[in-house]
Amino acid sequence: xxxxGDFTEFSTDGxxxxxxxxxDPEPDDPxxxxxxxxxxxxxxxGSDRGLGSVAVSQGLRVAEDGDETTLRAFITSDNRxxxxxxxxxxxxxxxxxxLFCRITALEYAQEFEADDAxxxxxxxxxxxxxxxxxxxxxxxxxxxxxxLFSEGDDLQRRMTDRVPKPGAVxxxxxxxxxxxxGLAIPSNGIFLGHLSVGGETVRTAASxxxxxxxxxxxxxxxxxxxxxxxxxxxxxxxxxxxxxxxxLRQYLDSAYPMDDGREVSTAVVxxxxxxxxxxxxxxxxxxxxxxxxRLDREGVARGGHEDTVAFVPExxxxxxxxxxxxxxxxxxxxxxxxxxxxPWLVAGARLNDNQYQALDYLLGRFFDDYGAGGTYDEFTxxxxxxxxxxxxxxxxxxxxxxxxxxxxxxxxxxxxRVFDQDARPVTxxxxxxxxxxxxxxxxxxxxxxxxxxxxxxxxxxxxxxxxKLSNDPAYDRIKETPLILGMDEAHNFLxxxxxxxxxxxxxxxxxxxxxxxxxxxxxxxxxQDPQDVAESVFKQVNTKLVLNLGDEDAISSVNIPPKLEDKxxxxxxxxMVVYSPDNSEPVEVTGLSTCVTxxxx
Numbered sequence: 001x002x003x004x005g006d007f008t009e010f011s012t013d014g015x016x017x018x019x020x021x022x023x024d025p026e027p028d029d030p031x032x033x034x035x036x037x038x039x040x041x042x043x044x045x046g047s048d049r050g051l052g053s054v055a056v057s058q059g060l061r062v063a064e065d066g067d068e069t070t071l072r073a074f075i076t077s078d079n080r081x082x083x084x085x086x087x088x089x090x091x092x093x094x095x096x097x098x099l100f101c102r103i104t105a106l107e108y109a110q111e112f113e114a115d116d117a118x119x120x121x122x123x124x125x126x127x128x129x130x131x132x133x134x135x136x137x138x139x140x141x142x143x144x145x146x147x148l149f150s151e152g153d154d155l156q157r158r159m160t161d162r163v164p165k166p167g168a169v170x171x172x173x174x175x176x177x178x179x180x181x182g183l184a185i186p187s188n189g190i191f192l193g194h195l196s197v198g199g200e201t202v203r204t205a206a207s208x209x210x211x212x213x214x215x216x217x218x219x220x221x222x223x224x225x226x227x228x229x230x231x232x233x234x235x236x237x238x239x240x241x242x243x244x245x246x247x248l249r250q251y252l253d254s255a256y257p258m259d260d261g262r263e264v265s266t267a268v269v270x271x272x273x274x275x276x277x278x279x280x281x282x283x284x285x286x287x288x289x290x291x292x293x294r295l296d297r298e299g300v301a302r303g304g305h306e307d308t309v310a311f312v313p314e315x316x317x318x319x320x321x322x323x324x325x326x327x328x329x330x331x332x333x334x335x336x337x338x339x340x341x342x343p344w345l346v347a348g349a350r351l352n353d354n355q356y357q358a359l360d361y362l363l364g365r366f367f368d369d370y371g372a373g374g375t376y377d378e379f380t381x382x383x384x385x386x387x388x389x390x391x392x393x394x395x396x397x398x399x400x401x402x403x404x405x406x407x408x409x410x411x412x413x414x415x416x417r418v419f420d421q422d423a424r425p426v427t428x429x430x431x432x433x434x435x436x437x438x439x440x441x442x443x444x445x446x447x448x449x450x451x452x453x454x455x456x457x458x459x460x461x462x463x464x465x466x467x468k469l470s471n472d473p474a475y476d477r478i479k480e481t482p483l484i485l486g487m488d489e490a491h492n493f494l495x496x497x498x499x500x501x502x503x504x505x506x507x508x509x510x511x512x513x514x515x516x517x518x519x520x521x522x523x524x525x526x527x528q529d530p531q532d533v534a535e536s537v538f539k540q541v542n543t544k545l546v547l548n549l550g551d552e553d554a555i556s557s558v559n560i561p562p563k564l565e566d567k568x569x570x571x572x573x574x575x576m577v578v579y580s581p582d583n584s585e586p587v588e589v590t591g592l593s594t595c596v597t598x599x600x601x
Contacts, residue, residue, distance in 0.1 A: 375419070
């Protein structure tokens, strides 16, 4: 009689009276023994350490080409439930060095040469309530990340250049210093959240048990990454506004040295299409004392930022309701005089190159005749002059058809609603707009015209960018203050297009991104459609915070490593992938569940 037992034939229709006549296996059958180690020789005596050991059954190899690396670990049965993809492990070398690695694959393999795809095995498995772990090998494939070694009192890392010994004990990385060093995470800088794996926060035995993830923010350690620009990408409900507020709040407590040796606090100007960021003026009523104490211990800036101003654009036919926050409200208008240096503001999306040149010429003549304070109404009256049209056509300067096209496009209703409204011009309020250590929020939720919204945002943003890039600035306040320019729904303003206006905008912001490090200008772009942000701007962004995105094109456009790209659609609210090559290895991070300022209702 076989020790696997014997089954009678089962009826094809699964009748309940079909009987199982399997006999009991022999008492000495090893498959019936308890799942423990008493029957194995596990000398020397003592308690186990680690999760398992390095295996060589399928080779043991590290190579410059990661695809040629073969590094696997056998995981003992009592450790298998705690092992997850992405978990960080340590493998010691015989000397004082250690291999830091991460799990990239997990698999069960047969322990004994037997066919377990049989009727007998299937029936047995269906009737068992437990799973006999020792019948199978559980093997983890590992990706080497770095070799850790001590240099004096400091723990250092270098690229993987050694192969561990067969049978080396594999243990979980639980020391914060080892994990931070292995992943090249700075100890100091701007707080983004806590390191996580598979959505679970990495825990250590220290206090606090979490591992904080920070961005470089000191010239002693290279350029502060804020001036190499940040992208926050996430779908609706992913928590991108919550995360953005938490990050911007940290920057409001930072300061940077300028070329003249002064250290100046950061100014933030945030364009806000949903009227959410002015609430950063207020404390979060949901912040408990326990959470506050924990944030204080970790050095995380929290609480409402008192120096917050809602810089409200005055637009004809629109009224700002105040958003329910307590921040000061300062109205402003966009003066038509700004167009003198920025003809593309009134170019619209449909002017071709020839028409744009004609517009530029007409604006030049207008401001020469009317002076720098010429208004939009005066410009439209100027274009209504038939004598001007005839003169320019006869001189060959501007063809009459081109003149008519420019006039039609320059008389848009959005221009009339935005320019020269009943408020102080933004150019006369630069000191209120840019304040060292101050947050200026430009809300546009109340503007019910997308063209008018675009005009307001581009006018104010271009003023800031032009002054930052200028060698002869008109406003020293902008030039001499570290500035973060935040733009929510950035895809609406920085999208690639064939129109003259779009090309001018993209060219301007591309140059701003390139010169950001030198001019202390950081772009902080927030979007749910990263694929629509112009590539020339996008490729200047060093730090990407990618929250949940469901669109495949959006996910592929952020250009993060494939091993993390696949996780993006499954991110819960507040979870993110941080890809910042000049800061650390690509990692998962869980943001704070409690916003450090007021957020939402």
